[in-house]
Amino acid sequence: MTTHIGLLRAVNLGPHNRVAMKELCALLAKLGMHEPRSLLQSGNVVFGSVVKSTAQLESVLEAAVAKRLGVETDFFVRTAAEWQAIVAGNPFPKQAKDDPGHLVVMCLKDAPDAAAVTALQQAITGREVVRGGGRHAYFVYPDGMGRSKLTIKLIEKKLGTSGTARNWNTVLKLGALTSAP
Numbered sequence: 001m002t003t004h005i006g007l008l009r010a011v012n013l014g015p016h017n018r019v020a021m022k023e024l025c026a027l028l029a030k031l032g033m034h035e036p037r038s039l040l041q042s043g044n045v046v047f048g049s050v051v052k053s054t055a056q057l058e059s060v061l062e063a064a065v066a067k068r069l070g071v072e073t074d075f076f077v078r079t080a081a082e083w084q085a086i087v088a089g090n091p092f093p094k095q096a097k098d099d100p101g102h103l104v105v106m107c108l109k110d111a112p113d114a115a116a117v118t119a120l121q122q123a124i125t126g127r128e129v130v131r132g133g134g135r136h137a138y139f140v141y142p143d144g145m146g147r148s149k150l151t152i153k154l155i156e157k158k159l160g161t162s163g164t165a166r167n168w169n170t171v172l173k174l175g176a177l178t179s180a181p
Helices: 021-030 052-067 079-089 093-098 112-123 152-159 168-177
Strands: 001-008 033-040 045-050 075-081 103-108 129-132 136-139 163-167
Touching: 001 052, 001 079, 001 163, 021 033, 021 045, 021 052, 033 168, 045 168, 052 075, 075 079, 075 103, 079 168, 103 168, 112 152, 112 163, 136 152, 152 163, 163 168
Parallel strands: none
Antiparallel strands: 001 045, 001 075, 033 045, 103 136, 103 163, 129 136
């Protein structure tokens, strides 16, 4: 049994793509996931599975949520070990300590190449900073995300893949859930 973290993209933001976390956890249990539990209402789940392939889990979960809950969205699944590596590999330890709400990790469907990350860095017009790291990227939004021109649309266009982001506080809480009973 491997512990996984699953992130749903763009759920419970306004009236569209509403997903009750209780229903989502019940669905995961019906699919054979072990002890699914959620964090917040923004589509974060931790569960155990005998299926080790995160890509396979993403496909199964996306199809099930579409069919049974009527929500078309992407899932981004990482093992607990991958999540701990994301935490340990944070290139912005000062921001993690001093301003964790403005440090964001974006999980990506595919790992962009170095040229794509460089293109994204060159497209930044504000004070934001980005560092790539395989199937995830770290972003610092010193002035907040709300008015930033470094939007998800621009990020995905430059990186050539889709993603979903969580702030550092949420990243740490999800990591803690992977070791909770």
